[in-house]
Amino acid sequence: MSILVTGGAGFIGSNFVLDWVKQSDETVINLDVLSYAGNLENLKTLDGDARHVFVKGDICDRALLDRLLAEHRPRAIVHFAAESHVDRSIHGPAAFVRTNIEGTFTLLEAARAYWGALQGEEKAGFRFHHVSTDEVYGSLKKDDAPFTETNPYEPNSPYSASKAASDHLVRAWHHTYGLPVLTSNCSNNYGPYHFPEKLIPLMIVNALAGKPLPVYGDGQQIRDWLYVTDHASAIRAVIAGGRVGEVYNIGGWNEMANIDIVKTVCALLDELRPSAAGPYERLITYVTDRPGHDRRYAIDARKIERELGWRPAETFQTGIRKTVQWYLDNPDWVARVQSGAYRDWLNKHYG
């Protein structure tokens, strides 16, 4: 038995693959184009392990998808591959339309052809799991109830609009063609192997380098943070027991303002790697806000708990400590992802 994972060399995908092989004998076929965000080093502990088959390739390549599905006959597809960074989507939305919309369309069509030709139990058991985001629901006001699975879609950035479009395609492929799909919409993840363009790893890496910690606007925007291995376990639960055609919201029950996240990271660094120059909070710098910045996200994760018994294992306190420690323990990983392309992005975006 095997599963096909797309985007398995990225942040969440690689954590999912590492977790999968810990608790299953099934082979993972990992299809990833290795964009700036894809990093095979995340998976180096699997070198020589026959349960991980890496294929460098694009989800927009239909011939490649057909070949992989025919060769490996996976029982499920878990679709992570995407352009994932909101700020990059503001600077250059075309890549988001291509990978997130066109790529998901191409994968759905390949999956439909493959699944359509399966028989009996193989056909009945097949699942297409689409990994999506809470950002498709738009922005909440301070006292609004958290997002449920029936919230209307109100995406506000090119990134969230492209993810919303992909969610709609997935839904339609189920309703029109019967493809056995599952969709999960998750809140902000954090943890090991998080590319340092996103808030938490950027703050850790900049603080350690004595660089400014750029906080957008007033820093009071709220996100709901989930430790990445909890996202992996939630997806496993949905694939195993989720009802076909259903959507499951995944979240950490942990809403925090950005400025409090940054201060928590600073306090942990003060404890674990104190700086001779003084507390890391001295580096906090308020900068121009992100255009169209969503004010608040919050996830109501009661459906996945009620139906599948899933709850996060980590609290923010345990998860953020592990995360900061991981970055302190892995300076070589950080140094290697800070390529020329990464430096160009920082210069372009932060000036």
Ligand code: NAD
């Ligand atoms: P990431 O940017 O770290 O990784 C994306 C991966 O997809 C990379 O390995 C990249 O090489 C690969 N990829 C990009 N374009 C591809 C293509 N055309 N063909 C094949 N592979 C391609 O992203 P992430 O943070 O790990 O997010 C993974 C998924 O989870 C995305 O779909 C994202 O929308 C969703 N999500 C992310 C979060 C979060 O907090 N990071 C939260 C909820 C949902």
Ligand code: DAU
């Ligand atoms: O909610 C789920 C989403 O979370 C995922 O779908 C996205 O793929 C993922 O990137 C993340 O999106 P955000 O935009 O919330 O994450 P980011 O880390 O870019 O920003 C988190 C918050 O921190 C956001 O309010 C913007 C703010 N921020 C971010 C950066 C990079 C800053 O204040 N300063 C920064 O330098």
